[in-house]
Amino acid sequence: MDDITQHSLSAQATDVTTLFNLHYARLVRSLTVICGNSEEAADAVQEAFVKAHLKWRKISTYDDPVGWIRRVAINKVRDGHRSRVRRDRAVERMGHEVRLMSEQPAIDEVAELLSTLPKQQRAAAAMFYVEQLSVLEIAEALEVSEGAVKFHLHQARQKLRAHIESREEL
Amino acid sequence: MEEFNDSDISSLLNQIAGSSPDTLMAHKAVLGKVRRVRQRRVMAVSAAAVVMVVSGAVAMVQNSNNRDGGSNIAVPLSPGDSQPIKVATTIGLSVTTTTIEGSISIDPIVTDPSASIPSTQPSSNSTTPSNIGNATTTTPTNTQAPTNSQGPLVTTDPSNNPTPTTTRPPSTTPPASSPGVTTPPVTKAPILTSPPTTQPEATSPPTTRAPVTSPPTTQPAVTTPPTTVPELKTWTCGGGSVKYRVTSNGLVLAETTPAPGFTISENKAKADEIVIKFVSNSKNDERKSALKIIRSGLVSTSCEDENFNSRSDSEDSESNDNNEESADD
Structure with a gap:
């Protein structure tokens, strides 16, 4: 009995670990595009995997456990974005300027353009072009x-393409 | 699907996404967070279990305290408070109470100011029929009986010779013979026979007493009823002594015993207060004693002796004897 339990625990850990090794980097990179901050994206994905560990018995029965983890991470990023917006507004009321800059100066223009896109367009573009997800998978992840x-x-593609073409003309 | 394919946009966004993060370090961080969360959960569950155990223990202690008492009263009011040492004496008393409740409704001792009755002898009380009546004065009618019978007793007491030994036999001193003889100390038999019309049951007690007196000797030693009888207490003054019980319903006067040369001048027995006053039989003797037992939460007793210092030498010797008796009691 103990052997069986130990085996199931190790199998569970192996499954979560396998998922982590396969999808962690993709999720972090996609969320980095969405939120514009790699550390925040990494924290959100790690929190999602922690929840997956704790609820693995239930999550393992889902058709797409990675989709659940992705949704949790996106929600976490959105919550962080809301709190960050509130904090920035508070700072703005105190008279300080808010910097909406990416941490990568080389692509500040694209990052700034991305930050102007609506969050659904930004998320769809990130998942399609970075994670290489299908439209169906994106629809499930965004619940639309x-x-x-x-x-x-x-x-999103129209706006980004216009920006790229304007750069090429310059 | 293909309409959205754009290598430029894809490369641009991949540049923004940055390089692949360190998966190994991130996995360790995730496992550490999982471990901390599980430890917090275990601690929360164990804390809840400890709280439940402690609360259960506190509840048990409170229940045990409520069961033990909450009794700040010095006297036992509940059946479980009786002392186990007194079981042997209370067996007889309990039997007499149960039998007299159905047969006798008058307390003979209260009506009789005889000074020769031994004040505290539960064992002898259980053997004689008259003393069985002494042990049971739980009904209100018993407390009224003394007031009704005090009149004749006062008239029969003018003799100044309270000789306890000559007045011991209760059956030979009916009320008819009392005027000519000295003070009739024991009026149990007269009381039982004098009111035949009002209390027909009083004539039957002899038939009921016979079986009643035997059970105390034949009953098994361990029975639960003895615990229901409260302890018989004695309070002694210069003019006499009083035996009473403290029950859940209040004070119950069991026996009033005047000292030699004294008689009862006032007898009030209520649930919350007992007042007994003794006066000297002698015309020249102005000694008085007032004995009060009051129950209000706690039972308090008081004794007021008047003019006991202005006694003659002979009376002093008598009173000394009396004090010795009360001390023995």
């Missing part, structure tokens, strides 16, 4: 319809 995902992708 496929048509909505296509719309967000189209809008």
Whole structure:
């Protein structure tokens, strides 16, 4: 009995570890595009995997455990974004300027452009171009319809393409 | 799907996403967080268990305290408070109480100011029929009986010779013979026979007493009823002594015993107060004693002796004897 329990625990740990090794980097990079901060994205993905560890018996029965982890991480980023916006507004009321700059100076323009995109367009573009997810997977992750995902992708692509073409003309 | 494919946008966004993070370090961090969360959960569960155990223990202690008492009163009021040492004496008393409740409703001792009755002898009380009546004065009618019978007793007391030994036999001193003889100390038999019309049951007690007196000797030693009888207490003054019980319903006067040369002038027995006054039989003797037992939460007793210092030498010797008796009691 103990052997069986030990085996199941090790198997569970192996499954979570396997998921972590396979998807952690992709998730962090995608969320970095979404939130514009790699550390914040890493923290959100790690929190999501911690929850997955603690609720693995239930999550392992899902069709797409990674999709659950992704949704948890995105929600975490959104919560962090809300709290950050509140903090920035408070700082702004105190008279200080708020910097909306990415931590990577080389791509500040694109990052600034991304920060101007609506969050759904930004998330759809990040998952499609960075994580290489399908429209269906993006729709499940964002809990919207496929048509909505296509719309967000189209809008995001138009804006980014315009920015790239303007740079090429220069 | 293909309409959204754009290598430029993809490369641009991958540049923004940065390089791949360190998965190994991140995995260690995740495992550490999982371990801390589980430790917190275990601590919370163990703390809850400890709280439940402590609260259960506190509840048990409180229940045991409530069961033991909360009794600041010095006298036992509940059946479980009786001392186990007194079980042997209370067996007889309990039997007499149960039998007299159905047969006798008058307390003979209260009505009789005889000075020769031994004040505290529970064992002898259980053997004689008259003393069985002494042990049971739980009904209110018993407390009224003394007031009704005090009149004839006062008239029969003018003799100044309270000789306890000559007045011991209760059966040979009916009320009819009392005027000619000295003070009739024991009026149990007269009381039982004098009111035949009002209390027909009083004539039957002899039939009931016979079986009653035997059970105390034949009953098994360990029975639960003895614990229900409160302890018989004695309070002695210069003019006499009083035996009473403290029950859950209040004070119950069990026996009043005047000292030699004294008689009862006032007898009030209520649930919360007992007042007994003794006066000297002698016309020249102005000694008085007032004995009060009051129950208000705690039971308090008081004794007021008047003119006991202005006695003659002979009376002093008598009073000394009396004090010795009360001391023995």
